Amino acid sequence: MSSLPLISTAAVGRPIAIAAPDWSTLIFKRLSAMPKLAGVTSASRLEVRPIPQMVPSGVREIDTLTGGLPRGCLTEVCGPASSGRTSVWLAALAAATQRQEVCALIDISDAFNPLSAAAAGVDFERLLWIRCGMRLQKSGSPQRHRDSEKKGKIEKPVEQALRVTDLLLQSGGFGLVIIDLGDTPLQMARRIPLTSWFRFQRAVEHTAMVLFVVTREPCAQTCASLLLKVSGKKLSALGFQFSAKTSLEKTFPAHAQLLCGLQVQGELLRSRLERKPSQSVTAAFTTKVRAG
């Protein structure tokens, strides 16, 4: 490519002598002289996107795996139920609030447990909790509620969440915004248009905000700068393995020895922040039951 002249020799009738160092400059000069291409920046001159600042995720193993959570980017954590997703974002939330950042949680299925969050160390003074869901009418009349629903006046939780996210991102100033789509049916989550994710990604770009999305399966696609998949490895109870059903009867836990925790495995599926790994890398960690 670099050895090809811009104008063929046949066109001018004689060979064109272009000095090697000035070749690209000449091309840019000629291109910029064309009125149609006056405002176009060539791909080779595009600005290199700066490496985002990374903040601790609250889980040492994830920090080792990914380097932390990137500011000004969309981070997606996906996994099935009981895979440890909630434990991961609670840890991130606790870490952010302990850094005295103002955080917001968009709770689409209203599943947030304050006791778990308190045990994780979340500072509630710095957490804005938005519980999406059906709005109760003031009259409290079920008939009126049903009528409104028929007319389409009541928004679905996902639609509410998208509007709320737009407002929060426009408002700015939040250190961490979490969208919890963990209990949202997969079909509904995948129905979120890609343009919404692009909009969110553009809104957080060049800000100090971390946009953290929790889903069952990847939804944000290429808009997510960091995609992490978590899965529960096995149930760890005191003194026995979950799979050993025969030994379970023998070592039935005492009254106080209930569920102890989960063994979670995190897998880095995609990261736009560094060179793509040749194969997916994983990290394992354990959660402990502290809250009732």
Add this chain to the structure above:
Amino acid sequence: MPFACIFIADFPVEALLRAEPELRSQSLAVLEGKAPLQKVLAVNENARRGGLNPGMSKLQIEACAGLVLRSRSLSQEAAAHAALLDCAQSFSPRVEAAGCDTIVLDLAGLHPLFGSLPKIARALSRRASDLGLEVNVAVAGNPDAAALAARGFSGVTVIPEGKEAEQLGSLPVEVLFGNSAQESGQLLETFSRWGIRKLRDLAALPDVALSERLGQAGIHLQKLARGDISRTLVPFEPPLIFEEVIELEYPLMLLEPLAFLLGRLLDQLCARLEARALATQELRLDLELQNGYQRDESDGLALGSPHGLFSRTLRLPVPLLDSRIFLKLLQLDLKAHPPGAPIVKIHLAAEPVRPRAAQNGLFLPPAPEPEKLELTLARIAGIVGEDKVGSLELLDTHRPDGFRMHRFAPEPFSPQGHRGTEKKNSHLSAHVSSINSSVSPCLRGGDDLVTALRIYRPPVNVAVSMQDGRPAQITCSKNKEMQGEILWAAGPWRSSGDWWEQEGWARDEWDIAVQGETGIALYRLVHDRLGWKWFLEGSYD
């Protein structure tokens, strides 16, 4: 010692024009009295040019084309007077309320702050204009000379020291009586018979002869005309009350025109607060509704409010002074809680507080701007509901979901933040740890993650088959994913509380593992021992 006087000509008209500035270019007459005996109290300059004068009856002026008639509003006059006081107070602490339309202030010592006397006079006029008032400002060596000059000369007048008699001489003698000119008709008639039209004529009369004919009152008037009377200013400390009122000619039924009027009131309130270097943290809106409105408990009326009065209070986490933000917040609030009846009077009050002083830093963690945050929260509340957005606070109870929501107002950054957080959650840790106090102590420590529980709101009712006293299978009619054979179960964890009250609770909790389509899911299964129901409270995740 210089004094300034701010005077509003045609005060009742000006008070109304403050609320409806678009009438300034039209002929306006303010009526007073009960129908059909209403009389003209005051008119503006346009109406005066058209031949209208105070004292005419409504019948006499009704035929005039293009004339706008308004009833006198005492509440709007009071608000205009308060605005005038705020204007004066923003320059000098020594202010005398010489009448509802006249304010005298002491300018001694203001030179280093505001510049020369003409500059101060112009600044006073500008400030009054910002507050929606067209005023005359005069500066003189004594309060009475300043008051006479303000009544007599329109615009800004500065009388140099010792030139009072010369400058005031061209004024008519009527200015001596101000608002009480009609009551002093006898003296005016006397002056008229003597051929005295101007103050310089009165000033030139011999003292003794004047005293013999008119007594001390005559001497006093003569001294006023000469501008050499001196008296002590009677300072007035106006109360910090910021209220604005609009009485509507026709009932308002739509929110859009209401927002237009609210915007005007908020501009005036903010200008007044700004003049006193104050901000507000609480706005109270009272809307008087048209007669016949039936009060309904479910429509958002404040308890205890009288019949036909709709009240809304806007509380802000930090002191703000931005009329646009206030307007947007009120609009969102009224959209969520509409008055439900036509509005005939708008009353808006602001609770004054000191403005917020905040020192920002380059290396502080990000935090939303309070103004933007308030708007965002109000908008979000409009989407999800007021009770579903905010910060949460744990209650001192073991009851499930023992928390309450409250307004979100993040504290500013503090270097001791971490310690504060620990302190705040200390009672919480005790509460949480009490649940698991019997769990092995090796579990708490280090950076171990907490196994989080996701709550189902409302809980999912299930049917449970028991085997050997333990749940063996669950069936859920609503969600097929949440049913199947229980692979593992631990429990029960028995708890109860509030048995001494009506809302007592008692339950057995089980942690169960169920094979689902996507893998094994861990649930918290609860048996309500009072209602004898089984339900899934949440899932471990």
